[in-house]
Amino acid sequence: MANHQNNGNANPETSHGLRLKVGLAEMLKGGVIMDVINAEQAEIAEKAGAVAVMALERVPAQIRAEGGVARMASPAIIKEIMATVSIPVMAKCRIGHFAEAQVLQELGVDFIDESEVLTPADELHHVNKHAFKTPFVCGARDLGEALRRIAEGAAMIRTKGEAGTGDVVHAVKHLRQIVKDMRHLTVMSEEELFAAAKDHRAPYELIRMVANAGKLPVPNFSAGGIATPADAALVRQLGAEAVFVGSGIFMSDSTHLASIEEATSRARAIVRATTFFDDPKVLAETSAECTGAMKGLAVAGMDAASMMQTRGW
């Protein structure tokens, strides 16, 4: 009989499993993961130097503009993308939707993003990610959320930011929050760490691990509103080890695609800025090479109900 302890249809996770999952995340460091909705975009992303692509039916800006229930991408599109590029292919499942995750694992995607960008399928529980052989990435707004996801088996954390806006403000907010929370732990006494575990609503063992290492036990990437080379450099300098770019490359605004030339130039420029994130000379060059940025949507003017980042528990 199926049970929720092992709903990934795979062997229960071994230590090897976790090391392999985090190992792939390590290989993506310093790179750019790009959202794509078809094989043509995936090819453009790969040629521009993306380290991986995220297969989606609609990018976050479109989901935001069109509304409706946002679900896992169709297997046909995912398979076509996997057949087209040689780099890792990721895909999103809805929060808590372990059956979508089972489908994605069966398709052979290299990483699953349990994402707030899609409409959540469970208002209390996230997927038990230990039950899967495929690694997961999850979004977080603060350290407690990051550690709850890691406790569930996430092999990579990314900031949530506010997806599909082209406004980097909340990616910055979340990254700064996580970094600050971690720094606080490093100076705490043993007693204080127990209290911190309670405050962060996170397992004590993980709190102690962060207190010792000063960083998350898995790679820490940034996502949500990154739209320009300078945005990528900003989050890298704030401590993100790699970046996800969603709508920022292929969209000119919430409903219209950018031209192929424009998308290519943005993709190449963001890849370069992510590698040379601390070299202002290269950043100036690459910002000049890059034509246009998505029009975007200022997060400060949005009402709470239209925010995606509050999804996830």
Place this chain on the structure above:
Amino acid sequence: MQPIPIVGVLALQGDYESHARALEQVNAQPKMVRTAAELEQVDGLIIPGGESTTFLKLLEREGLFAPLEKFARTRPTFGTCAGCILLAKRVTHPEQESLGVLDATVERNAYGRQIDSQIVTGETSLPGGPLEMVFIRAPRLTELGSGVEVLATRDHYPVLVRQNNILAATFHPELSHAGSVTERDSPDDLGLNPDRRVHQYFAQMVFDASQQVKNSGSSTEPRRVQILAAERE
């Protein structure tokens, strides 16, 4: 005291930090390399794991391809996974450009996708017995030239090879651990015992090469000597 050779780590993308940490653990001195000028300051170079297509794009755009090719023709150069793909003369699945300094054919993603990634223990001629090897979306060396020495194998396929100044691994020695791990370990290598024999081997290659240069007197470049702090952390 002997000057400690500086070992560069190509830091365009990938797990360059894991390699830098591994080098420190064998008392070598790592230096991140992202430009041709930085490449000139190192005695040997590691090309890490990551995405080989991304490496190629950045190498070409930064004008680093030719300097790297020149470096790897004579200086100690070690490629792991994506780095191994970059070093090989012939790349298949799909075909792509490479530095062509290792007489070998390498097949990309030969074992399959991430779900087929594996940690195995295999035979090696390095002292200390079998070696734990972490394969992540790994390539496979399908053909080797006669001048290439095999240092480790997995299911009879070569996985660690050397040709003169070139060392190449299809796995990730920067992630290898010694001994068996029975409990679920920390995701970040905390509390585990790393196996650094491969990095030790490469650090020795770099050291030997730098001694040769010194003894032949052909090097006129001033070399910065930095003493490694005994306790780094």
